[in-house]
Amino acid sequence: MARASYYIDLRHEGLKKFRRISGPEKFVVEQRARVQLEAWERDWQRITSRAALANAKQAQKELAAQRNREAAEALASVDGVLAHTLNVNDRIDWQALKVSATYDEPAPVRPTRLEMPTEPHQESPQYQPRLSWIDRLFSARQRTKIEAARREFDRDHDAWIAQVADLEQKNGDAVASFETAMKVWEGERDAFLKLQREKNEAVDRQRVAYEAKDPGAIVEYCDLVLSASSYPDWVPRDFDLQYLPDTKTLIVELQLPTPESMPRVKEVRYVQSKDAVEEVPLPEPVFVKMYDKLLYQIVLRTVHELFEADTINALDSVAFNGWARSLDKGRGKEVTVCILSLHVTRGEFTDINLAQVDPKVCFKDLKGVGSSKLHGMMAIAPILQIDRSDRRFVPAQPGMEEAATGTNLAAMDWEEFEHLIREVFQKEFSGSGGEVKVTRASRDGGVDAVAFDPDPIRGGKIVIQAKRYTNTVGVSAVRDLYGTLLNEGATKGILVTTSDYGPDAYEFSKGKPITLLSGSHLLHLLEKHGHRARIDLQEAKKELKEE
Secondary structure (H helix, E strand, C coil): CCCCCEEEEEEECCCCEEEEEEECCHHHHHHHHHHHHHHHHHHHHHHHHHHHHHHCHHHHHHHHHHHHHHHHHHHHHHHCHHHHHHCCCCCCCHHHHCCCCCCCCCCCCCCCCCCCCCCCCCCCHHHCCCCCHHHHHCHHHHHHHHHHHHHHHHHHHHHHHHHHHHHHHHHHHHHHHHHHHHHHHHHHHHHHHHHHHHHHHHHHHHHHHHHCCCHHHHHHHHHHHHHHCCCCCCCCCCEEEEEECCCCEEEEEEECCCHHHCCCEEEEEEECCCCEEEEEECCHHHHHHHHHHHHHHHHHHHHHHHHHHCCCCCCCEEEEEEEEEEEECCCCEEEEEEEEEEEEEHHHHHCCCCCCCCHHHHHHHCCCEECCCHHHCCCCCCCCCCCCHHHCCCCCCCCCCCCCCCEEHHHCCHHHHHHHHHHHHHHHHHCCCCEEEEEEECCCCEEEEEEEECCCCCCEEEEEEEECCCCCECHHHHHHHHHHHHHHCCCEEEEEECCCECHHHHHHHCCCCEEEECHHHHHHHHHHCCCCEECCHHHHHHHHHHC
8 A cells, every 4th residue: 555645845935945844744754854944943043143234234243244254164174064963863763753742731720709788688787777755656667667678678688689680690600601611612622632642653663663664754754854963054954765565775965065055265354444245255175175065975974874863773784975056067067966976884884983084085985986186077977876757768869769768678689688788878878989899699588789989089899687586686786797808808897787786896996997787777778769668577576477
């Protein structure tokens, strides 16, 4: 049964930021959304506080001093991005995610009963007629005063009856109102406690699912880990995750800060003669070095946080792709390019003492891929990339006709697959005058080919092997390719599959002239040459089993 999905779109108009938080548990999504909104609000308060100070001309000196402190703190935060995480426990505290607030709305106060007035009695002195000696002489006068006293009593007694009835009504109304208010209060309290209980139960379900190594729960847990990671406000916190349960690999695609977003002010001065604040920028060579170091720190920090927080050993490896926005000067448009890529196993990473490493040297030692000058925004091919359904289909263009529109490559006839691989690589190398020859094919779905690239610098003999597999490709296939590469005297080997590779396969290929292309890479290569296709491993397994 498909998991229910909830999402919340968050937007902060002041910061001009937007993020969609999604997941199968409504209240967990709400918890993550609350954390994000609180972080944005803290950022906004800092910005508005500084703006208010800047608007006051008489506070220019204070503003310069404050901004100078901020500049120093910003530069220090850049240098300490990696060190910061070493003093933090990145594991998620499930109990801390739960709601423990008490219901603070006071209960209605029971009304005090209104006191009843004393009932008038006819025997009371005030209702006795005052008879003078004259009244006693004349019986008519006596009867008149006696009747007047009786009427006064009757009037007061009737008033008392009316007053008692009114007070009883008010007491009854007050009690009824109290009981109604009490029911409302109890209902709201019960709803509050129920919602709190449901939220906490959702956290418990998420914890249980995570500890049971449910793939979706593992992604949500890792999302919580990275969302909780505290960075300076100019560092974007946009990322996407995918977990590959077969290989226990987490793919992280993270938005990196651009040089334009980086702090580059060395000092802020108040110039009294101009009554103005002036900024002194960092020298360009210093800034470039600082920017590159920051990106290497972000890669290492992200991987460290994920491995440290992984309490159930769900991650054998992490693949990190760092993306940055850049201006395509040829088209004059902004594009997003991958400039850093790393695939590392838990064993090799946890053996590193991050407190002592040079981030760039460490990244290179782990066989990370990136240009020598990251600030140049030179695009590189990710080692392992998230598969996105919307990337599996591309507009049809004139080109290869052997595979029909929407063909499932993983279930393709092995002979047609052989011809497809030959043709796509023929098109790939034809631009430089190269050619591709298929040397052998077998019914196990494997294809061997040799490409000859005439380029005098990067060219030479290239061995290509393709595996029409529905299961993960292990290290043995990579070893076979490497052996063939050595035997053929080739300069490079390319292994392409319709599925994916295990961590051991990536580990073996590091430092060797071998390129591993997964199913998603193959689809992108076909897209490049105008071919529309897809890969559905589960569908292929069923079709191949039936055959």
